[in-house]
Amino acid sequence: MLILECPCCGVTGEETEFHGGGEAHLKRFGPGSADTDFENYLFMRENPKGVHLERWRHVNGCGKWFHVARCTVTLEIFGSYSAQTLEPPQEIKDAISAKRPGWSWRDFS
Amino acid sequence: MRRYSAFAVAREAARYHTGWERAWRSPEPKKKYDVIIVGAGGHGLATAFYLGKNHGITNVAVLEKGWLGGGNTGRNTTIIRSNYLQDPSAALYEKARSLYETMSQDLNYNVMFSPRGVIMLAQTEHEVRGYKRTAHANALQGVQTEFIGPERVKQLVPIINLEGPRYPVLGGLWQARAGTARHDAVAWGYARACSDMGMDIIQQCEVTGVRSEGGKVTGVDTTRGAIDCDKLGMVVAGNSGPLAEMAGFRLPIESVALQALVSEPIKPCMDVVVMANTVHGYMSQSDKGEMVIGGGTDGYNNYTQRGAFHHIEETVRALVETFPMVSRLKMLRQWGGIVDVTGDRSPIIGKTPLGNCFINAGWGTGGFKTIPGGGWATAELIAKGEPGPLAAEFGMERFIEGRFIDESVAAGVAH
Numbered sequence: 001m002l003i004l005e006c007p008c009c010g011v012t013g014e015e016t017e018f019h020g021g022g023e024a025h026l027k028r029f030g031p032g033s034a035d036t037d038f039e040n041y042l043f044m045r046e047n048p049k050g051v052h053l054e055r056w057r058h059v060n061g062c063g064k065w066f067h068v069a070r071c072t073v074t075l076e077i078f079g080s081y082s083a084q085t086l087e088p089p090q091e092i093k094d095a096i097s098a099k100r101p102g103w104s105w106r107d108f109s
Numbered sequence: 110m111r112r113y114s115a116f117a118v119a120r121e122a123a124r125y126h127t128g129w130e131r132a133w134r135s136p137e138p139k140k141k142y143d144v145i146i147v148g149a150g151g152h153g154l155a156t157a158f159y160l161g162k163n164h165g166i167t168n169v170a171v172l173e174k175g176w177l178g179g180g181n182t183g184r185n186t187t188i189i190r191s192n193y194l195q196d197p198s199a200a201l202y203e204k205a206r207s208l209y210e211t212m213s214q215d216l217n218y219n220v221m222f223s224p225r226g227v228i229m230l231a232q233t234e235h236e237v238r239g240y241k242r243t244a245h246a247n248a249l250q251g252v253q254t255e256f257i258g259p260e261r262v263k264q265l266v267p268i269i270n271l272e273g274p275r276y277p278v279l280g281g282l283w284q285a286r287a288g289t290a291r292h293d294a295v296a297w298g299y300a301r302a303c304s305d306m307g308m309d310i311i312q313q314c315e316v317t318g319v320r321s322e323g324g325k326v327t328g329v330d331t332t333r334g335a336i337d338c339d340k341l342g343m344v345v346a347g348n349s350g351p352l353a354e355m356a357g358f359r360l361p362i363e364s365v366a367l368q369a370l371v372s373e374p375i376k377p378c379m380d381v382v383v384m385a386n387t388v389h390g391y392m393s394q395s396d397k398g399e400m401v402i403g404g405g406t407d408g409y410n411n412y413t414q415r416g417a418f419h420h421i422e423e424t425v426r427a428l429v430e431t432f433p434m435v436s437r438l439k440m441l442r443q444w445g446g447i448v449d450v451t452g453d454r455s456p457i458i459g460k461t462p463l464g465n466c467f468i469n470a471g472w473g474t475g476g477f478k479t480i481p482g483g484g485w486a487t488a489e490l491i492a493k494g495e496p497g498p499l500a501a502e503f504g505m506e507r508f509i510e511g512r513f514i515d516e517s518v519a520a521g522v523a524h
Binding site for chain 2: 001002015016019020023040044047049052054070073074075
């Protein structure tokens with residue numbers, strides 16, 4: 001069972017308190033976009049075997065969305081951070097690098 | 110290959126079972142094959158089998174990183190049904206179900222197909238309407254199903270509690286010709302038939318890279334050396350994402366863990382399969398007497414082949430309401446498999462951005478029931494280079510064209 005920390009209210013709770021929201025840092029495309037952009041945004045996913053950046057919502061708590069860096073193979077949590085950002089903060093990247101040297105996820109590494 | 114028969118059993122009994130052959134060969138990989146299939150699970154082996162049987166292509170290797178049938182083929186709840194809403198799905202799943210009926214004879218291997226019937230319980234008004242609609246759609250598609258009332262449900266499943274506190278049973282979608290089969294035997298039977306046609310099944314041979322030249326696949330790198338091929342079939346379920354990455358493209362797929370569990374063996378108490386999609390639980394009784402129980406998926410990307418414990422709790426809690434006897438059952442084992450889920454909950458059978466590279470993936474929680482149909486369609490695709498009528502609608506391009514086969518609403522979550 002995952003133990004997550006919500007960066008919005010600071011509460012640490014187990015998985016049933018939260019709800020997974022899929023891949024993080026998706027760039028949204030609206031009306032008038034190219035078909036491939038729309039397809040990438042709506043359907044194409046990284047689905048990595050390893051480091052994954054993803055969205056979670058603190059449903060049985062403060063109700064806010066946040067981001068988590070997690071390994072999909074070991075279920076290790078590298079850290080959680082605010083969703084109000086376009087890329088993971090440096091300390092999260094460092095925390096991942098400490099355990100997964102040479103990791104990369106989309107354009108981040 | 111010596112055929113299995115009653116005579117063979119008698120012959121071997123008379124000589125202390127010293128004459129049984131190995132069911133399939135374990136050869137060293139050759140330098141080059143016409144077709145390489147990655148993944149020796151049900152779909153991969155079925156694809157190889159129909160390549161040989163329907164299209165006469167037998168210079169085929171099936172590569173498997175672990176052991177044959179050790180992925181989702183060995184981890185599912187063995188349910189076979191075809192009561193889908195959309196026409197393309199109903200055609201594909203019904204093809205598979207009908208192939209299961211004669212599979213034991215076709216493969217000369219007893220897959221123990223048991224057409225015992227499947228009920229999908231309707232426990233909300235929404236589900237009643239949904240299943241009636243499916244029954245009408247199935248009538249037009251030539252799939253035999255019927256919507257039945259609670260009395261008939263009780264008659265078919267005496268251990269059921271119709272008056273559950275949260276979700277009373279209001280009826281069900283009944284497919285009498287659906288059922289279960291022995292999942293390992295399906296993989297073993299196909300493997301034996303493929304090996305007999307001269308195909309090489311190479312276990313413990315993990316693909317580590319996909320080689321290509323001028324936008325066309327030329328071979329694969331494996332833990333047992335490089336192997337060349339003219340055509341490549343990717344049939345690796347939960348690991349489709351990492352394999353696609355090696356080939357240089359992305360997929361509209363996410364991999365999640367799906368769990369199942371079995372109880373201690375008990376006397377026969379339920380001779381049909383019951384699925385309760387509203388509360389996420391389904392149950393059947395195996396020939397050994399164990400209650401085989403499946404639940405929902407974990408809600409996040411996962412490659413661990415195990416699942417979170419609270420999902421088992423949810424599943425069992427739901428089943429206790431519908432089947433009060435479950436509360437006194439001891440559970441024996443629990444396990445998880447990695448299922449590859451697409452945006453519209455329908456599979457992908459089609460071409461990929463890499464030339465001569467084909468994919469069969471995205472079966473999500475419903476891969477076992479389609480093994481023969483998926484293999485049939487994928488073999489046709491690989492042999493001809495273009496999808497046949499069964500696979501035509503299931504190409505990856507449907508996502509960019511907005512042509513979804515939307516079963517996520519039609520069939521509930523549990524498959």
